[in-house]
Amino acid sequence: MSNQPIQAFEPPYLMAVFTSVRTEVEGGYPETAARMESLVKEIPGYLGHENAHTPGGLDITVAYFRDRAALEAWRTDPEHRAAKAQGIKEWYESYTLHVGTVERSSGFVRGS
Amino acid sequence: MSNQPIQAFEPPYLMAVFTSVRTEVEGGYPETAARMESLVKEIPGYLGHENAHTPGGLDITVAYFRDRAALEAWRTDPEHRAAKAQGIKEWYESYTLHVGTVERSSGFVRGS
Numbered sequence: 062m063s064n065q066p067i068q069a070f071e072p073p074y075l076m077a078v079f080t081s082v083r084t085e086v087e088g089g090y091p092e093t094a095a096r097m098e099s100l101v102k103e104i105p106g107y108l109g110h111e112n113a114h115t116p117g118g119l120d121i122t123v124a125y126f127r128d129r130a131a132l133e134a135w136r137t138d139p140e141h142r143a144a145k146a147q148g149i150k151e152w153y154e155s156y157t158l159h160v161g162t163v164e165r166s167s168g169f170v171r172g173s
Numbered sequence: 174m175s176n177q178p179i180q181a182f183e184p185p186y187l188m189a190v191f192t193s194v195r196t197e198v199e200g201g202y203p204e205t206a207a208r209m210e211s212l213v214k215e216i217p218g219y220l221g222h223e224n225a226h227t228p229g230g231l232d233i234t235v236a237y238f239r240d241r242a243a244l245e246a247w248r249t250d251p252e253h254r255a256a257k258a259q260g261i262k263e264w265y266e267s268y269t270l271h272v273g274t275v276e277r278s279s280g281f282v283r284g285s
Contacts, residue, residue: 064194064230064231065194065231065266065267066192066193066194066231066267066268066269067192067269068269069269069270069271072273076190076271076273078188078190078235080178080179080223080225080235081178082176082177082178084283111192111231111233112227112231112233113192113225113226113227113230113231113232113233114225114227115224115225115226115227116228118176118225119176119177119178119223119224119225120225121223121224121225121233121235123190123192123233123235123271125271149281153281153283154177154282154283155177155178155280155281155282155283156178156280156281157178157179157180157181157278157279157280157281158181158277158278158279158280159181159188159235159237159275159277159278160275160276160277160278161184161188161273161274161275161276161277162273162274162276163271163272163273164272164273164274165270165271165272165273166269166270166271166272167269167270168267168268168269168270169261169265169267169268169269170266170267171196171265171266171267
């Protein structure tokens with residue numbers, strides 16, 4: 062994943078904010094996370110995603126989609142659903158998901 | 174800031190996702206960040222915020238507001254505006270801001 066923020070898209074678009082704290086169960090997690098990262102890119106209308114992780118603390122992933130159909134395709138993807146079920150069973154201590162429509166976006170890149 | 178994700182609020186509410194990468198300029202930043210963290214809590218309709226930071230990499234802050242008036246109060250706060258101007262001048266290599274309305278939210282807490 063790039064070290065720079067993804068640039069703003071033209072509104073409206075959708076974003077899904079997933080904030081989580083992990084359990085200490087590691088088994089299968091990195092492989093599944095890598096698989097999800099590659100799988101979501103196949104969704105038509107997927108725009109991008111970014112992640113930040115405080116060591117030992119909160120993880121925030123934000124995924125961006127062009128429209129509701131794209132987000133629904135990802136939400137209902139069978140492999141993604143199976144990963145979520147496994148996450149509840151083993152990998153997440155807690156998480157919160159916020160899904161909404163972006164109405165305004167802006168950005169700044171130094172020297173550009 | 175808590176080590177757990179903020180729990181979901183009752184939609185609709187607003188969220189502002191701020192993703193950034195810092196410059197190496199440190200002067201004044203921690204004090205201003207702490208001041209902003211305390212200042213935003215005074216905004217009527219401010220619901221909470223959370224942050225994750227990958228060492229040497231991306232920082233993601235998400236702030237939640239009950240309604241547009243609350244978000245506008247924060248956006249136009251004079252001290253916040255001054256901090257943003259200083260951030261562009263010195264502290265940020267790049268950033269992107271995505272502001273939108275949350276239409277759906279959910280969460281999970283292990284053992285609850």
